[in-house]
Every structure is written in structure tokens, then in C-alpha cells.
Amino acid sequence: MATRRGKGLTALAVFLAFGLSQVYVQAGLPNSTVAPAPQQAITATLRTKNNQPVKINGNDTGTGTTLLTGTTIETPDQVSAVIDLGAAGTVEVGPNSKIELSFDANGNIQVKVVRGCSVVKKKGGDIGEADVSSDTIHDVTDPKKRNAGGCLLANGQFGPFEGAGLSALEITGIIIPAVVIPAVALSRGGDSSTTDF
Secondary structure, three states: OHHHHEEEHHHHHHHHOOOHHHHHHHOOOOOOOOOOOOOOOEEEEEEEEEHHHHOOOOEOOOOEEOOOEEEEOOOOOOOOOOEEEEHEEEEOOOOOOEEEEEEOOOOEEEEEEEEHHHEEEEEEOOOOEEEEEOOOOEOEOOOOOOOOEEOOOOOOEOOOOOOOOHHHHHHHHHHHHHHHHHHHHHOOOOHHHHHOO
């Protein structure tokens, strides 16, 4: 009878030891069993006007070059560039301009305009923000404002950058009335006393 009781106690001890070891193993695991989704990497690809070379960190390079964060881009006279950041948006760089570009995996873009013109155009969705700055000013995007930047003026502010704000049709709609209406008024302006209504 003692051996039967001994075997029962041994079985109980093994069962308890196994059960307690499982509790310790489970306690050591992270709370969530679902692994977080990895962040999508942001890549930057350069396109230049007519595939002409621009300087990247002081070296001539052209369309198709992959850029890393912390890159300096310098365009010569009459050559513009576009940096495509995928889902985060694009960075346009005007001719005869120099910028410093930084970005992260969350889609945040930072552009420091050293000389010339640059504008960031954020794409749809809420992927990061853009901050375009000079030594004296910051222009930041938000959910309602998708473009930031412009042409660096002598006073340190940003002026308009062609294509960044108004379309050609909008510019035509502003310029034509501003020129035509005064011209018509001036051409009729001579002797108004002879006009009968």
C-alpha cells in the first residue's frame, strides 16, 4: 500500500512541477501574441529635367538615383529636379537651388532651403508631415495644407514657386482680368460725355 501511495505522490509531484513550469514559461512571454506590422521603408528616387545631372552631396548624378536621408541636392541653372518619396509625397527643387533633405520611415520630410526654390507636396493619407525651412522661417504641412515651401527671398521669407501653388489656368484667370479690365477701361476713358445710355 505504501508503494501505491508513493507512486501517487510521485505522479502528483511530476504533474505539479510540469504545471508550475508552464506558468513560468507563459509569464515570460510578451503580453501580446500578435507581432506589430513592420514600418514601410520610405525610399527617395531622383528625377531631373531632361535627365540632366544635378549634384548630390557634391557628386554629379542623374535620374533614377536613390537618395538617403541627410542628402544635399544642388541643381544647376535651368535644371530642376523632383525627389519621389513614394507614399510620403514629392520634393520639387527649382533650377539654381540647393537644399538639404531629411526623411524618416514615418513619412516625415524636412527640407532646408539654402538657396533657390523647393516645395514639398504631400500625397493623400496622413503619412507624416513636411517642414520646409530656411535660416529664418518654417513652412509646415498639416492635414488641410498639403504643400509647403517656395522660393527663398532676400528677406528670408518664402515667395511663390511656379507650379507649387496655382495652376497655369488659375494664374491665367488672375492675370487676364487684371490686365484686360484696366485696358478696356482706359481705352473707353477718353471723352465719356458723348456716351448715351
